Amino acid sequence: MKAHQIVLSSRPKGHPTLDNFGRSDVELPSLGEGEVLVKSLFLSVDPYMRGRMNDAKSYVPPFAIDAPLAGGGVGEVIESNTPGFAVGDLVTGMLAWRDYNVAEAKHLLKIPTSSIPASAYLGILGMPGMTAYVGLFDLGKPKKGETVFVSGAGGAVGSAVGQMAKIAGAKVIGSAGGSKKCARLIEMGFDVAIDYKEAPIMNQLMEAATDGVDVYFDNVGGDHLVAALEATNDFARLVLCGAISQYNNETYQPGPGNLFRAIQRRLTITGFIVSDHGSRRDEFLKDVSSWISDGKLTYDETFVDGLENAPEAFMGLFSGLNTGKMVVRL
Amino acid sequence: MKAHQIVLSSRPKGHPTLDNFGRSDVELPSLGEGEVLVKSLFLSVDPYMRGRMNDAKSYVPPFAIDAPLAGGGVGEVIESNTPGFAVGDLVTGMLAWRDYNVAEAKHLLKIPTSSIPASAYLGILGMPGMTAYVGLFDLGKPKKGETVFVSGAGGAVGSAVGQMAKIAGAKVIGSAGGSKKCARLIEMGFDVAIDYKEAPIMNQLMEAATDGVDVYFDNVGGDHLVAALEATNDFARLVLCGAISQYNNETYQPGPGNLFRAIQRRLTITGFIVSDHGSRRDEFLKDVSSWISDGKLTYDETFVDGLENAPEAFMGLFSGLNTGKMVVRL
Structure with missing residues (x-):
């Protein structure tokens, strides 16, 4: 099947502009062993991604030109080749800026059913x-x-x-x-x-x-x-x-x-x-979930609708358009 | 008795010059309880003293105008009003830039007899x-x-x-x-x-x-x-x-x-x-003394002779005149 994607078409000089982004379609491969097909529900834009747009060595490799941008995402499994991941499961992990992704299940976290909305896994619980x-x-x-x-x-x-x-x-x-x-x-x-x-x-x-x-x-x-x-x-x-x-x-x-x-x-x-602090994840999820449930901790989300508007959502981070977590909702 | 002293006559603007220093004589008080009279043998000049010449709040109070400068020193007890401190003992501690100082014995460290010269207590052992x-x-x-x-x-x-x-x-x-x-x-x-x-x-x-x-x-x-x-x-x-x-x-x-x-x-x-790290002094002295004895650690000293040349010794720190510890020898 075909997926729509947002790519980095050129590297920003200073502030990113719409010219630095492009759109294209890509044919997704069929599912391999241990993979799942994920329909994107929410994609995250975060300030650190700006560094990945430069062609410079840093703690994460740079985005490639004409390749899709990528970041945290939340999606729904719509096809699975992996035991333990069923159609309809909500998952979070690194996703390309596409409406559909073929992803390795071992790099995804299944989102537990709770009263906390799944998008929170890109923000307060992510x-x-x-x-x-x-x-x-x-x-x-x-x-x-x-x-x-x-x-x-x-x-x-x-x-x-x-x-x-x-x-x-x-x-x-x-x-x-x-x-x-x-x-x-x-x-x-x-x-x-x-x-x-x-x-x-x-x-x-x-x-x-x-x-x-x-x-x-x-x-x-x-x-x-x-x-x-x-x-x-x-x-x-x-x-x-x-x-x-x-x-x-x-x-x-x-x-x-x-x-x-x-x-x-x-x-x-x-x-x-x-x-570097992955070993703290379980305690983090436990503490923060309970603080949210107890009303001790709240959070805001700013939603921008549509994959095609992900570049504007990203650019908005630098002008402070967001209150709390900026999320692209598909 | 009278002591000669080097005072801060004005605050340096940028690099200190000889104009910022002055000399005067001062009548020392007679010895009180717990005090000793110390003849200065070696006085230390250290870069941190430059900060004390400014009229600015820092981790040590500024030197006062027309008061003597002060820093680490090594001297000989020539009169004592304190049990445990005998005439002839070598001591180290904070001393004013004077040839003689009346000092509280509790703020002085007695230098043990060893093969290491006493001036080292201003440098490698200080x-x-x-x-x-x-x-x-x-x-x-x-x-x-x-x-x-x-x-x-x-x-x-x-x-x-x-x-x-x-x-x-x-x-x-x-x-x-x-x-x-x-x-x-x-x-x-x-x-x-x-x-x-x-x-x-x-x-x-x-x-x-x-x-x-x-x-x-x-x-x-x-x-x-x-x-x-x-x-x-x-x-x-x-x-x-x-x-x-x-x-x-x-x-x-x-x-x-x-x-x-x-x-x-x-x-x-x-x-x-x-x-802030005074609790490490005993281990420090033990380790460093043994490293010196074992030939694992060596040190250099640059001596400038005469109390009156202490300002030049101090200024020399900033032009790199010293190799190793800069010491004023009286």
Whole structure:
């Protein structure tokens, strides 16, 4: 059968544009041993994919030109050549940006039947949620009464980090772009929400962090990282998860000029990638599922409908179109 | 009795000059309970003191104008009001830049009689040696066969770091200024010595670190930190100890533009100050003393004679006049 797909037609210079994407049809192979045919229901767009569009060595290989983009996805098994995977099962895993994929079943996770919608497995119960969980608890290690600052708090990772930090008993400051997102953070239980579009993040953070910052969870980089370094207490932990403000830079951008704070204040700065922490998946799913059920943790999703609109959904991540997880719904 | 002293007469702007220092005499108080009168034999000048010359909050309070500078010192007890401290005992501790000091005995360490000269308690057996020891072993954690890069390797801390890393079984790359210092590093057992004055450190390090860098011990900052970030392997540890290239900057200096490597390569970057690690002193003294006795660890000292020349000794740290520990000998 034929599948429709979205491909990378050229590598973006700076901000991606529609010209960088193309569409094509592809003939899917017939199912081999251990494979399943999956109908895409939801496809994920995430900031880290921007790095894969460059022709540069990184922790994941670059997307190839004229090949489909790929990322987390949720789909329904419509044909199976694998024991344990039945037609109608919902699954999640890496899927190409296609309406149908032939996938190896061993790389897919079956989604259990529950009251939580399957799309959550791309967000709060998927890679972004687990990123928040291991980054905050295993690396940031907030203690009760400490102050946690998270940037990009309107996004899928940041909104989870802030709520998890509240569960850990911390005071939580989040930054996001716009009053609407900030109001939502307060609804979610954040103590302070900073609208970075209103005034320099440095000034606002120094004012908000009356007791200093003990844990900084960085999704943004740039001026947010400089401000966080400036606001740290001695022995603070800075967890570097992403730097969305920097992903579309074409030219050299200087780093934080106040990195010397790391010595003065005995800071630990740790970069991490969630895929190194697979051993924490079971605990993550158990904890987060129960927090959702108990009403301690909530999440937002922004849906963009139609495979053909996946490029616009992706580009919207960089202009902050999403509140919470950005999901392409087919 | 009167003591001669060197005071801070004005705060340096950028590089310190002789104008920033002055001399005066001071009447010492008579000895109180628990105090001793110490004749200075050796006074230490260390790069971190530059920070104390600024009127800025940091981990140690600033020097006061017209008050004597102070730092590590070694002296001889010539009068004692404290049981356990006898005339003739050699002691080390914080001393003002004076020929004589009245000091509280509880803040002094008695130097044991051994074949190691007392001045070593300002270097390899003192603060710089312990800085190397805890920074490398407790934070850098080199494993056998890994590559350790240390900048400022011609200095008291760096030369110790490199030799300790060899003891740990690592391949060791050091950077220093000038062919003479580099030759000395090779004598000390470094595998590669980079003369940063010859060519950009980035190019030289990328060439030397054929297996990448697993541990970077930073004494220099600036272009050295950028180069080290670029050369790291996944899961490398960067230990930030000092940034001598930056201490005399008057204006904003951008930080490393490639800090994003920390995420891509899952780096841990830790700033530290040796005074937080006092609990390691006994092990440090035991290990380092035995390494010196066994001929596994050597050290250099550069002596500048005369209290009145302490300012020039201090300023010489920033032009690299010292090989190993810079010591003022009275």
